Amino acid sequence: MDDKIAPHLEELTRALGDLEKTGIRAEFEKLIAFRVPPDVAKESILRKFGGKRKTLKVKDLSANIKNFELTGRILDLGEKSIRQQAGTQEKPSRLYTGVLADETGSVLFSSWRELPGSIGDVINIKNAYVRIWQNRIRLSIGEQSPVSKISGSSLPPLSELSASQKKKLIDIGAADFSVDTIACVLKLSYREILVKGRKSRVISGVLADETGRLPFTAWIELPGIDIGSIIRIEGAQVRIFRGMPSINILSSTKVSSIGSDETGKLSFTFESAAKDPVPLKIQEINSRDSMFDVSIAGNLVSVRPGSGIVSRCPECSRVIQKGNCRVHGKVEGIWDMRIKAVMDDGTGSVSVMFPRELAEIIYGKTLEEAEQLMFSDVSKDAVYEDLRRFLTGRYLAVRGNSSRSEFGISFVAENAWVPEEDLAVRVVELLRRLEPDEEDGQDKSPQVSGGGIELA
Ligand SMILES: [Zn+2]
Structure with a gap:
């Protein structure tokens, strides 16, 4: 019996880490007790606990992703001893750092466990995660990341990868x-x-x-x-x-x-x-982690809460609430205006951030004028409501940078304008989307219905 389940337990340990600690072993044994065949039990456990696990290439790595599998060749490897504070005691531990590469790129890594290989060897890491450290992406191998050495890998040789x-x-x-x-x-x-x-x-x-x-x-x-x-x-x-x-x-x-x-x-x-960049489809912006100095055009389908007048800390520019900065405490805030709006071009949507200079242009009111509106109205959301009325549905082109954060892709506009030259083309396109035809119209109309499109 044990001979039959031992290899499956080994495989589960490799895939999911310490089975005892996570309670996975108990779960597995329960299935066996219910006479589930060991290989079926293993698959079911892998589905349940490793469901989100994916195999990535180095080029797929971006900030804050975790629980993935990656195979790469060690290009560089070093170790240093680090004193870690554990309770009141200092316990020395070793950190292994280096560079790992596959055919798509190379990445710095750090590992709290000794690796089963050295420079030139190919290793497979499960349950790895990514951290940003000193402005670089770093592949992190933790205590719960099983690492195994792969022999006979088809990855390119060391000399080719280290170029x-x-x-x-x-x-x-x-x-x-x-x-x-x-x-x-x-x-x-x-x-x-x-x-x-x-x-x-x-x-x-x-x-x-x-x-x-x-x-x-x-x-x-x-x-x-x-x-x-x-x-x-x-x-x-x-x-x-x-x-x-x-x-x-x-x-x-x-x-x-x-x-x-x-x-x-x-x-x-x-x-x-x-030459000025040609507008890209928002779909393309959303398919990449970041794009520098590109332009997009679309309808502003909604203005996000948080848009309007904000108060910033004079020291660190963080948005403050009730005169209190998260870092600097009680401060005399400085008024600023910003707009966060969702832009949609029919291929996708992206959150676009307009800093004050652009917010004043697309809103048609200066910060001072918006302040007057804020102080003259009983509602504290007067500026936000006014922005929503004025901007929702407008068609704009913006130029700037897009980047991915934990909240998805956001686009910071550095320039914004109304593209006049393609107005006619756009009206035709909009009519096509608003008038469902027999084949595929039904599912397209909701894309524009939320915004109350107006052609201004
Ligand atoms: Zn501050």
């Missing part, structure tokens, strides 16, 4: 460790900062190719490189700033200008890359 990956800008994501790319410098600015008490110059700007744009920061001088230069970057690091990947050029990164013989073979020129 930087050549990527177009649109494919560079949070999980990339080191990348090579060819791009054109669209924007460039210098600022002085203090690094370890010494003044040093940092260059920041925007890169573009035919697929998209990304911000960059260079911690080294870039002689001969200016706006319009097309450059090859090798071994740049990817960092995450406000949910957005950013290319970091360090002293270990190689940057060179591309000669005119080679620029002819590229799919972009400075002129094509510098």
